[in-house]
Amino acid sequence: MHYLISLFFFIFLNVAAADGFGDIVSTKNKPDPVVQLTSKERAWLANHKKIRIAFDGSLPPYSFINDSGQLEGIAIEVMNILSKRLGIKFETYPNTSWNKLYEAAFARKVDVVATMVNRPDRKQWFIFTQPYLIKSLVIMTKRDNVTIKNRSDLKGKRVAMVKGYQFVDRVIKELPSVTPYFVNSMLDGLKTVSTEKADATITFMATASYLQTKYLLTDLKIAAFYDLNSANKSINESIAVRKDWPILADILQKALVTISEEEMQNIHAKWVPSIKPSIDYELIRKIVAVFISVLVLLLLWIARVRRQNKKIQLSKTEVQTTNKILQALKSDLEHLVLKRTAELNSSEHKFRSLVENLRNEYFFYQRDCKGTFTYISPSITNILGYTVDEFMTHYHEYLTDNPINLKIDEYSQSIHNSPYQLEIYNAQKDIHWLEVTDTPVYDEYNKYIGVDGIVHDITLRKQADDRLIWLSYYDELTGLANRRLFADQLQQVISMAHRTNESVSLFYLDLDRFKFVNDSMGHSVGDEVLKETALRISSTLRDSDIAARLGGDEFALLLPETDANGASPVAEKILKKLREPYIFDELEFTLGGSIGIAVYPQDTGSSEALVHFADMAMYHAKQGKLGVSFYSESMQQKTQ
Secondary structure (H helix, E strand, C coil): CHHHHHHHHHHHHHHHHHHCCCCCCCCCCCCCCCCCCCHHHHHHHHHCCEEEEECCCEECCCEEECCCCCEECHHHHHHHHHHHHHCCEEEECCCCCHHHHHHHHHCCCCCEEEEEECCHHHCCCEEECCCCECCCEEEEEECCCCCCCCHHHHCCCEEEEECCCHHHHHHHHHCCCCEEEEECCHHHHHHHHHCCCCCEEEEEHHHHHHHHHHHCCCCEEEEEEEECCCCCCCCCEEEEEECCCHHHHHHHHHHHHCCCHHHHHHHHHHCCCCCCCCCCHHHHHHHHHHHHHHHHHHHHHHHHHHHHHHHCCCCHHHHHHHHHHHHHHHHHHHHHHHHHHHHHHHHHHHHHHHHHHCCCCEEEEEEECCCCEEEECCCHHHHHCCCHHHHHHHHHHHECCCHHHHHHHHHHCCCCCCCEEEEEECCCCCEEEEEEEEEEEECCCCCEEEEEEEEEECHHHHHHHHHHHHHCCECCCCCCECHHHHHHHHHHHHHHHHHHCCCEEEEEEEECCHHHHHHHHCHHHHHHHHHHHHHHHHHHCCCCCEEEEEECCEEEEEEECCCHHHHHHHHHHHHHHHCCCEEECCEEECCCEEEEEEEECCCCCCHHHHHHHHHHHHHHHHHCCCCEEECCHHHHHHHC
């Protein structure tokens, strides 16, 4: 009797654990929270039915253009929630290029920009909400460096940092014993560590990944996080609102606060899909119902027999008859238990078979509460090339030194319901990214005894994400910086020049006779000319100088710490390079170029005006066939 009751509660508790019992009746969706607005704020919204909003189309997974040409991502979903809760109709600005939408917002053709970093120089045009998209800073070192494992290990070390970045002052203040080694770009910082001129560099995690991939800096690694999910507003994304609408910024901030942590986690999880096993809960409920029915009948019968035994002494025949009935019920119950157990085992077998059929992307495992593997599916061989025994025995030896792997031991010995990622070498020493989803397992006493896990190989997805992010900052044809990256670098260089009271020269370069090459020789030759031109320009510049392709045959060059006297010989050197013959197969021809130069702060203190003045000087040089021309106020008067 005790055996049957224990068996019943064992199955009942497992059903409860699997189906969230204690909340068997499915809960209804909670209504959306109400945004608490003042009467003035409600009146303002009533008078502004349509609000123009712009999204950066090259910021996956926050906002980007999908294969169908549609905007999607985390920021879009957040803004949809705000639209619904506030009753706002957002009108999306059609251009998703960062430079174009920024210019439109500056000119108040756009009211709201969904993602923008809150920087002091932007506060004269925009009001910002609190950050809602968070970035991380990491510490990069040589792979063989074992002395730096966290931020405190940087004390007394030589650390490369980019001049002008706002987080640099904070690092120096937090770690005064650090010896700063200032560089002009994050690539320079990585190269400085690679050539052992510095012990480490501090950079953004995604940026480090791009640059490592592009420049094959395989001797570097992420040693630790400096700021994990940084609360530092200087690197995080906020909602930017036009300066003359402070009331809208307050309204959006109030609406952001109503989005719970659970809602944000669900939005993020949508872009990281996971596979969960499908369990036939209806079948399990039917089994429980049968158990309850049989058990109730049995208990009623025993209660009846006991009451009769208290009143009269049953005869031997009656006792034997009662025992036979009881044995028959017990036998039927045990038979039913065996049958239903076989059905459950069959369901589990079908589920494992389903997982094994996805052998090129998924494998299945079980481990106990101490983190020891008790089962690994054979599909691991298709994914990583290891046998089951090899992986069970040498699992830790295959992990890379990526900091993301540091918490794996903690995950394996605790209850961790959220999916997590790890980086691992396969049998051919190639790096794979895996996403792990654990489901806790409990015994009949509701005691945690281990986990069932599903592992998804997400390597191709990670590589595709990294490639898309790189393309958002660099020109695919020449490998030079694009307009967006150049605009950010220009602002940083000018900010540093303002601090150090230095000059900055900006070149605007246009190739001569390039249209003739495209029209007469074809665009394939034109593309080769552009790539060769990029190489010639880069070969004349210092490591601290910055080159970018602005589009077509136009290039921009940025020379920090360079005045007009220093810029002139550099320009002549570049023109000399461009006049050298271009040779492709049996074709040989010469081109040349025109360069316009504007100097900060001699000509202007504005980064936008500096580009405009250099462009104006370039056209002056081209029209007069001068080769090089410096900007002067007389050019401005002529254009007027």
